[in-house]
Amino acid sequence: MINPYEIIDRRLSAIEQVLQELRQQNGTQTAPDEVGGIELARQVTRLSAARIYTLVSKRQIPHMKRGNRLTFRRTQLLAWLDEGDRKTMGGLDA
Structure with a gap:
């Protein structure tokens, strides 16, 4: 039986990866205040x-x-x- 927490963790990781790619494409990478x-x-x-x-x-x-x-x-x-x-x-x- 598959652990439901593993499924959630994999989906969250995928979402984070997509968000990171979108930020890089749009040039909106969050940087610390200069x-x-x-x-x-x-x-x-x-x-x-x-x-x-x-x-x-x-x-x-x-x-x-x-x-x-x-x-x-x-x-x-x-x-x-x-x-x-x-x-x-x-x-x-x-």
């Missing part, structure tokens, strides 16, 4: 280093500071940029 310094912030925001330092001093951009080391998380910077999206006005033809 943490970096001012260069990461410049790359993500397309702002100058001086502007980023100004926003940091005014606490207007998400950042972390440990001693003299300033760091940023890519996901937080992207979310911060998304907050600035302007809403479109529906029904107006431009």
Whole structure:
């Protein structure tokens, strides 16, 4: 007699394999959140280093500071940029 848990385990393994293949095909492989310094912030925001330092001093951009080391998380910077999206006005033809 076949153990039902073995059948479930095999099916779950097959599902995990299919999901892994789909992620690789779509390029959505989950990666850990990237943490970096001012260069990461410049790359993500397309702002100058001086502007980023100004926003940091005014606490207007998400950042972390440990001693003299300033760091940023890519996901937080992207979310911060998304907050600035302007809403479109529906029904107006431009």
